[in-house]
Amino acid sequence: MQQPRRKSQGQGGASRRVVKNALEIGGIVPGETTVIEKTGGNFGFGLALACAEIGVSVELVVGLSFSPVKRQCLEFFGAKLIGIDMLKKGAAPREVILRYLVNAESMGKRYFYTDQFNNIGSLEAHLEETGPELSRQLAVGFPHVKRLSFVACAGTGASLTGIARSLRASGFQIDVVLVEPEGCDSSTGKFCDHPFEGMSVGVSPPFLDWTHINQTQWVRFSDVVKTQRRISVERGFFVGNTSAACLHVAMQMRNHLAADHKVLTIVYDHGLWYLNTIFADPTLTLRAD
Ligand SMILES: Cc1ncc(COP(=O)(O)O)c(C=O)c1O
The missing domain is CATH 3.40.50.1100 (Rossmann fold)
Incomplete structure (x- = not known):
């Protein structure tokens, strides 16, 4: 069939x-x-x-x-x-x-x-497709969960805002943590070069609804790479740089949560794209420690 x-x-x-x-x-x-x-x-x-x-x-x-x-x-x-x-x-x-x-x-x-930084279609898709898909998965996998700490980054801000709005509309109590590379601050328009392709891209994220953001966490690439390697070894997922940045923050938040509270984050893509950034950085120690 x-x-x-x-x-x-x-x-x-x-x-x-x-x-x-x-x-x-x-x-x-x-x-x-x-x-x-x-x-x-x-x-x-x-x-x-x-x-x-x-x-x-x-x-x-x-x-x-x-x-x-x-x-x-x-x-x-x-x-x-x-x-x-x-x-x-x-x-x-x-x-x-x-x-x-x-x-x-x-x-x-x-x-x-298509002008992705001004095209509302992306936000619609995350609001009407990605968010509801996550709600359905949460309802099946964790039916007792009522509170979510959502850890995400922003390029256009469409995924963060669309998902956060949708989960809130589905009845979750949600707080949002924005992840940014050290040296960047999208809230003030301060940007720098960094190896996290896709986040904090040099313009204020047009679809980022700042009323959803409860806190910002800044990450350093050398710390994120350690988490990237750890997730690969322990879980078998070699995730991309922005994903690893969000997981790095999410993993620090997951302890001591109430039974109805989970940390949610996005894996945006895989790590094979970025081997050039990982191996090219002379400051990184690439042995497991
Ligand atoms: C790897 C990666 N991470 C994060 C993002 C951020 O997504 P958004 O534009 O929805 O903020 C993108 C966007 O394309 C991406 O390619």
């Missing part, structure tokens, strides 16, 4: 929703439109897959500092990486997007810019 196709959730669900919304309003017309976006993260993977399904081309501007394996994999999934020459000359990804949009006609293209 043929199995029903499983629709991906989380970030994949977010891009899928954005594509679906654009199809409905005629912004994307298969056979005519090319989707364009600046991303090297999960949103880009979701776009590549959602668009491949409906035969729509995708062109992505991926910052040069993004994981090389991710870049290759995006191409493997059918996305075309554009603007590399401009990026090499120092242009910002948004400048590349602008150049392509302005010159679309002369290139014979009809672009649809």
Whole structure:
């Protein structure tokens, strides 16, 4: 018997929703439109897959500092990486997007810019899909749980806000801990370079509802890597850098909780993408200690 196709959730669900919304309003017309976006993260993977399904081309501007394996994999999934020459000359990804949009006609293209930092579709997807999916899993796995400490990070803030709002609407008492790299503070617009691709990305997260945030915890990469290795060894999950950052904080909070209280966090992706950041950092001790 043929199995029903499983629709991906989380970030994949977010891009899928954005594509679906654009199809409905005629912004994307298969056979005519090319989707364009600046991303090297999960949103880009979701776009590549959602668009491949409906035969729509995708062109992505991926910052040069993004994981090389991710870049290759995006191409493997059918996305075309554009603007590399401009990026090499120092242009910002948004400048590349602008150049392509302005010159679309002369290139014979009809672009649809999904604009993830201003597209409400991601927030809708996390509110209506990821959040309810988590509530269902919690109801089955931990029916006695009423209180949640939700540990998450923010790029656009769509996943954190959508999930937090949905869980609260489902009746959970929830407090939210925002995780940020040491040296960054999204609340004041202070950002720095760091190896946690996907969080604290240099702009204030547009969908982050600060009324949900009860506290911020700052993490150091060298500490996070120890947790990353520990989870791999003890649990068999080699999680990505932002996931490990959230798990690092979540694991410090999980002791001494009441019976109806759990810590919840998100595993955004896996660690193989980021071996370059882990092995390239001379300050890290890569032996187990
Ligand atoms: C690896 C990773 N972590 C965290 C995030 C943050 O997600 P959001 O944009 O929903 O805040 C992203 C976003 O794509 C990501 O790719």
